[in-house]
Amino acid sequence: MLIRATRNCPWNRCRFCGMYKGKKFELRPVAEIKRDIEVMKDIRDRITELAWRSGYGGRVREVAASILNKPPSHAFYNIALWMYGGGEYAFLQDANSLIMRTGELVEVLRFLGETFTGINRVTSYGRSKTASKKTLEELVEIHEAGLTRLHIGLETGYDRLLEYMDKGVTASEHITGGRKVVESGISLSEYVLLGLGGKEMWREHAIETARVLNEISPDFIRIRTLSVNEGLPMYQDVDNARFVRLTDEEIIEEERLLIEHLECSSNYVSDHIANLLQEVEGRLPEDKEKMLAVIDRFQALPFEERTNFRIGRRARIYTYLDELHDPHKHMMVEQIIDRLSQGDQQVDEKVVYRMMEGFI
Ligand code: SF4
Numbered sequence: 001m002l003i004r005a006t007r008n009c010p011w012n013r014c015r016f017c018g019m020y021k022g023k024k025f026e027l028r029p030v031a032e033i034k035r036d037i038e039v040m041k042d043i044r045d046r047i048t049e050l051a052w053r054s055g056y057g058g059r060v061r062e063v064a065a066s067i068l069n070k071p072p073s074h075a076f077y078n079i080a081l082w083m084y085g086g087g088e089y090a091f092l093q094d095a096n097s098l099i100m101r102t103g104e105l106v107e108v109l110r111f112l113g114e115t116f117t118g119i120n121r122v123t124s125y126g127r128s129k130t131a132s133k134k135t136l137e138e139l140v141e142i143h144e145a146g147l148t149r150l151h152i153g154l155e156t157g158y159d160r161l162l163e164y165m166d167k168g169v170t171a172s173e174h175i176t177g178g179r180k181v182v183e184s185g186i187s188l189s190e191y192v193l194l195g196l197g198g199k200e201m202w203r204e205h206a207i208e209t210a211r212v213l214n215e216i217s218p219d220f221i222r223i224r225t226l227s228v229n230e231g232l233p234m235y236q237d238v239d240n241a242r243f244v245r246l247t248d249e250e251i252i253e254e255e256r257l258l259i260e261h262l263e264c265s266s267n268y269v270s271d272h273i274a275n276l277l278q279e280v281e282g283r284l285p286e287d288k289e290k291m292l293a294v295i296d297r298f299q300a301l302p303f304e305e306r307t308n309f310r311i312g313r314r315a316r317i318y319t320y321l322d323e324l325h326d327p328h329k330h331m332m333v334e335q336i337i338d339r340l341s342q343g344d345q346q347v348d349e350k351v352v353y354r355m356m357e358g359f360i
């Protein structure tokens with residue numbers, strides 16, 4: 001269930017992010033957010049009542065599924081979808097709910113918990129700069145009011161790169177904010193952006209990011225891969241070669257360096273389609289060798305097979321390396337490569353980037 005606690009992003013300057021560009025940040029009055037929650041409850045109650053009236057009893061999922069086919073409104077659709085999914089999770093939008101005054105955020109969280117007693121996970125996005133400015137007591141209060149998980153965009157732990165990307169935070173603030181969140185009891189996911197260092201800073205990006213993550217030891221490290229669409233502030237730099245992007249294969253080398261330097265106790269999760277090797281996942285530190293072995297396997301493949309996998313992945317044909325052994329899929333990818341390379345098996349990296357950007 002999505003609850004819009006604030007609108008857009010209060011920082012909105014990161015050069016690799018186009019999510020809220022051109023949109024003004026707004027705090028919303030608590031009364032307005034509470035009204036939204038009440039409307040959601042009303043819709044939930046109406047769907048539940050409909051289930052009883054139509055003889056489904058407590059089987060509300062089936063009724064919710066039928067509403068999804070022809071919802072009377074967008075709000076109905078959202079609540080029906082949420083009920084269909086089990087009705088247990090809520091998410092406070094948009095980019096940084098921690099920016100709310102602590103008292104107001106606590107009031108919203110408490111109201112949500114009282115109104116929807118069956119919710120057992122409330123998640124939100126936050127910036128580490130904002131978290132670093134809250135006291136530990138405030139974060140504990142937010143946790144106790146119901147916020148169970150926070151997603152923070154770490155992106156990198158390398159100060160020069162943070163500055164170049166205008167992330168508005170330093171490595172040291174990342175550590176302070178992240179540590180406080182962990183200490184408060186809120187489960188923390190830190191997002192890392194592979195490829196962000198480009199050809200110039202990839203080593204420092206990997207090593208410094210690992211250093212910062214080791215200091216924080218978040219519950220989850222979530223991996224994303226840089227994608228540069230034309231609307232992004234950094235696009236001009238890519239266009240005039242001030243920022244030179246890493247190839248897929250170089251990004252895998254960067255990921256290896258990152259993992260090699262990680263010494264924290266965290267779940268490493270690669271849950272995004274733009275990541276080339278999505279199966280590089282596991283619990284750190286115990287699964288480190290297993291994760292590196294996946295990278296070894298990919299890098300040991302002959303050039304044609306690596307190309308086949310990369311293109312197959314970008315074309316959404318493959319998820320796992322083992323699928324290279326599927327003759328049907330392999331053949332499909334060969335045909336795509338033939339078309340893209342005009343027969344010489346060399347696919348221009350720009351074409352690969354364009355395929356990737358199609359995912360975002
Ligand atoms: S803080 Fe997050 S949402 Fe805001 S501009 Fe940066 S990456 Fe985008």
